[in-house]
Amino acid sequence: MKVLLIDDEKAMHLIMKRMLAKIADIEIVGIFQETGSAFAYLMNHEVDLVFLDISMPRESGVEFAERIRESGLHTKLVFITSHKEYALFAFDVDAFDYIVKPVMQERLQKTVQKALAEKRSENLLRSMQKPASEYIALSCLGGIDIQSNNGVRVKWKSSKSAELLGYLLIHKGRLVSRSKIIEDLFGGMAQKNAEVYLNTTVYQLRKVLEAYGLKENLHSESNHYAFSLNQVHVDFLSFEEGCRQLAIIDETNLRQALELEQKYTGQLFGERAFSWAWNEVERLSLMYTSFTQRLSVSLLQSGEVNTAIRLLLKLMAHNEIDEESFMLLMKAWAMQDNKEALVKNYSQFSDILHREIGIKPSSETADLYKKLLSGLNS
Structure with a gap:
């Protein structure tokens, strides 16, 4: 050493x-x-x-x-x-x-x-990181799930066993100390009770993983735990890597980018609001937004306006006050000569901004709206 x-x-x-x-x-x-x-x-x-x-x-x-x-x-x-x-x-x-x-x-x-x-x-x-002929899918986007190639889905022993798996997956195979896990997952609990609760949770998670042949992936050594990524496919890690590889989206990789966008099926861990995961949830959400905006620009440039509108409406449902996504959506409506949709959506967007945060659309958004509307009126 x-x-x-x-x-x-x-x-x-x-x-x-x-x-x-x-x-x-x-x-x-x-x-x-x-x-x-x-x-x-x-x-x-x-x-x-x-x-x-x-x-x-x-x-x-x-x-x-x-x-x-x-x-x-x-x-x-x-x-x-x-x-x-x-x-x-x-x-x-x-x-x-x-x-x-x-x-x-x-x-x-x-x-x-x-x-x-x-x-x-x-x-x-x-x-242990050896090539495997068969992989188990670990899904964390939109929830926490395990699924084998033959379609068998996980039945969690407890909510904490699911949370522990998500926590270890966030650390991407790195060892995490028991004390850190207790602090993040069992904070506020008496130390002795937390120790017992963690031992029970580890046991429950091992039993779940055993059904998928992944028992040995949960590794413990010297008061530390890690989850090996061998023989598994983790959706949010795959999505993150895909975004890095598709830093530039054009006609050569447009289909690949569309397939990647479909893999983001919801926020990290879905409705499970783990306080220790907030930073990662936000980071991946911003990564998805940035990726989908770039994809939408490429779709508009390629004339695939309907597909771009579908993705942009999905983004707006995700964050209804995102002005960058809304400006792209206005351009898409204008490209379709859809004055009714442009006017209606701008009015709705203005109302939402006023109601939620008490402001008007930015001057950039307002100017773009006037310019697009003028083009449709001419």
Whole structure:
């Protein structure tokens, strides 16, 4: 396991090197006294575990950790600190562990062994990613469902088992700690009760997955859980990847784009309002809106006005005050020489804006309406 040391005191470098040398399977790949060069190293090299002093000049360990997480790196971070109260800050930046000075060999050994165990589990998950002849469909757009190739649909043991699967799918195969799961899924519950509830939920989910041959996909190791994406097709992950591949939509991929739009069958998890999922729900919703608007523009340019109108009306039903979608819809009505629809829909849109948020259509929308109406009157 590759380890990085970051501490402004050279004495701590010597102490940590001596203690880590007594632990098998550890390779110290870098030692730094400041965070700038350490950050540059992490951006360009594979590192499994970082031991990080919190109290450092210029940039504290917590600030450095926040920068690491913002960059998208999930490297395990272990804080070294003289103050126990910093433990709370450690969890805020998803730290793997924290050790209070003076560092004791036994305590360090415990942290490293835990990290080694997780690394083995991660390697196991990767080794399981083998091509499969048959896939199970996991649907999260519009609800949470499991369906096999022969059409067998899931019967959930409990609503929490469905929620746990959705939660692990959001993390895309990455390991998530029990403490984090309890915080997000069982917040407000007494710790002891939450522990029991989580154990029951994991058991229920395993039983559900077993019916589809996916029991081993729910992996647990050292108080962490992950769901392997091997042998499964996840609709929202497929939709997200499709949007990336179709960044530009034209006549060469218009049919493919239309097929992708049909895969978005509703918001992430449907009516299940999980507070931990709000950011992902909004992100995917905005991704769908942007994709469908681009698709509609391409349809209008290709003369497929009826199809564009159908999609734009779907967008307006999704968000009735979205002016960008409405402006595209007005252009579509004008292309059909449908003055009645243009006037009627503009009036309805104006009423909705006034009723819902107390404003009038923007000057851009109003000017476009006048221009289109003038063109139809001429």
